[in-house]
Amino acid sequence: MGAWDLTGYYSSLTEQSVKKLQQIVGIDNVIYDDPDRLEPYSHDEIADPEYAHFPEVVVKPENSAETAAIMKLANAEMVPVTPRGAGSGLSGGAVPVRGGILLSTERMNRIIEIDEDNLVAVLEPGVVTNDFNKEVEKKGLFFAGYPMSREMCYIGGNVAENAGGGRAIKYGVTGRYVLGLEVVLPTGEIINLGGKRVKDVTGYNLLQLMVGSEGTLGIFTRIIIKLLPLPKARVDMLVLFEDVAAAVSSVPLMIAGTRSIPGSIELMDRLSLEISCNYIGESTKQFQNAGAILIVELDGNSAEYIREECLLMGELCLEHGAMDAFIADSPSEQARIWNAREHVAEAIKALTPAQSLEDVVVPISNIPRLVEVLRALSQKYDLHIPCYGHAGDGNLHATIVKKEEDSLENWHKKLPVVLRELYLAVKSLGGTISGEHGIGHKRKQFVQLVLDEASLSTMKKIKKALDPNLILNPGKLWG
Numbered sequence: 001m002g003a004w005d006l007t008g009y010y011s012s013l014t015e016q017s018v019k020k021l022q023q024i025v026g027i028d029n030v031i032y033d034d035p036d037r038l039e040p041y042s043h044d045e046i047a048d049p050e051y052a053h054f055p056e057v058v059v060k061p062e063n064s065a066e067t068a069a070i071m072k073l074a075n076a077e078m079v080p081v082t083p084r085g086a087g088s089g090l091s092g093g094a095v096p097v098r099g100g101i102l103l104s105t106e107r108m109n110r111i112i113e114i115d116e117d118n119l120v121a122v123l124e125p126g127v128v129t130n131d132f133n134k135e136v137e138k139k140g141l142f143f144a145g146y147p148m149s150r151e152m153c154y155i156g157g158n159v160a161e162n163a164g165g166g167r168a169i170k171y172g173v174t175g176r177y178v179l180g181l182e183v184v185l186p187t188g189e190i191i192n193l194g195g196k197r198v199k200d201v202t203g204y205n206l207l208q209l210m211v212g213s214e215g216t217l218g219i220f221t222r223i224i225i226k227l228l229p230l231p232k233a234r235v236d237m238l239v240l241f242e243d244v245a246a247a248v249s250s251v252p253l254m255i256a257g258t259r260s261i262p263g264s265i266e267l268m269d270r271l272s273l274e275i276s277c278n279y280i281g282e283s284t285k286q287f288q289n290a291g292a293i294l295i296v297e298l299d300g301n302s303a304e305y306i307r308e309e310c311l312l313m314g315e316l317c318l319e320h321g322a323m324d325a326f327i328a329d330s331p332s333e334q335a336r337i338w339n340a341r342e343h344v345a346e347a348i349k350a351l352t353p354a355q356s357l358e359d360v361v362v363p364i365s366n367i368p369r370l371v372e373v374l375r376a377l378s379q380k381y382d383l384h385i386p387c388y389g390h391a392g393d394g395n396l397h398a399t400i401v402k403k404e405e406d407s408l409e410n411w412h413k414k415l416p417v418v419l420r421e422l423y424l425a426v427k428s429l430g431g432t433i434s435g436e437h438g439i440g441h442k443r444k445q446f447v448q449l450v451l452d453e454a455s456l457s458t459m460k461k462i463k464k465a466l467d468p469n470l471i472l473n474p475g476k477l478w479g
């Protein structure tokens, strides 16, 4: 079963349908015929502007009833709808590649309830993830499944991408914390899945089917999130290694040697360190001449205990050939250790739009082999490939970057070839092409490399069952 051919399938918006949309959400909540105000909704955070596409109209519903009315209208008029959170995505999922209606969830931004007795929160999809965490932290709680873009992204986008982040090794990804969803289906029906309960085996698990569905199976209008008690203490450690292989092979030793799982184990190679330090105007002195670093974070309720564990992890790394290790337990030292890691994505993005931020994931013991593959590709195709990511869970953000002296024409020719080679190598290492950023429309032509025909065909049947007119977020995953 190949990609759906949707050429000429959808209708363009008419002035009359725009008026109907204005009646549904109010005239102030519709943007139409105004390129300057439509532009911010035409792209996400992918560096390359080639992935951008303008919507015909942006609508901003306030609740599920308005969202449902928009979906019914879109089905009646055969106009596609693309749901959007904050637009911080890195796979083009929120980009309206087939035009039509861009449905922004930005006005659905209330935290409805923080239920301390049940350790859950009920909120709307347009709440900024970090704002949510700040609110629950006031009550000694936290949402552990957040991504590193937490200051920008929305919780609805996190659920739709099943976002992960630095803390996935210990706490898992967003999906683990989603207990309930109110969903507007592509047809405009509203369903409620799950609830405040921790257990539920009543019927198919439609809740987790929605998680990670990249805005193609339904629009989340209310989300119930499981919370955890906020650990009282945190210690960070910077460990310097000669190369990535030495860094990664220390990870299982640290865990086995302390019988404890760190909250984060983040990796950066030399090139990504230099690019990031250069961007933030910081010296690379604290990293000496390390070829790779690990940033290890431990959290718990006893500062003394986690400091001891951290010391032991540092000793294990040094015994295993690490160059040096430093512990940071004051907020200013911690900020210093994390600074380069936190800015690396924007630092690389600032180099050139001719780049592709990858999100490949392999079993962690295969990271050194993956790094070898990347090194070989960078030499064979004469590219820069800085590499950083979540060493604790095998998810590496290798970014393929055009060299300044290379032509754009050459770059456009070689990128698909490099990606295909990389993805096939990743597959042979037991990995896949996206760990957390999703397929969107950036990777859709490669999905067949890693999903077999029967799995793809099953997914398409599910899509057709829920969205018979293929109205919701077409042009993504395979469409």
Ligand SMILES: Cc1cc2nc3c(=O)[nH]c(=O)nc-3n(C[C@H](O)[C@H](O)[C@H](O)COP(=O)(O)OP(=O)(O)OC[C@H]3O[C@@H](n4cnc5c(N)ncnc54)[C@H](O)[C@@H]3O)c2cc1C
Pocket: 044, 045, 082, 083, 084, 085, 086, 087, 088, 089, 090, 092, 093, 094, 105, 125, 146, 147, 148, 149, 152, 153, 154, 155, 156, 157, 158, 159, 160, 161, 162, 163, 164, 165, 166, 214, 215, 216, 218, 219, 220, 221, 345, 346, 436, 437, 473
């Ligand atoms: C600097 C940087 C760091 C990042 N770090 C991480 C990281 O550590 N881990 C990680 O996983 N990602 C990371 N990302 C990617 C991105 O931030 C996440 O994918 C995030 O979850 C997207 O949220 P958003 O609100 O911006 O969604 P958008 O980009 O607006 O949308 C993403 C997808 O979700 C769908 N969607 C949005 N809202 C809804 C809704 N209410 N109902 C149904 N579908 C919806 C859209 O259609 C689209 O397919 C990073 C991005 C940047 C720029």
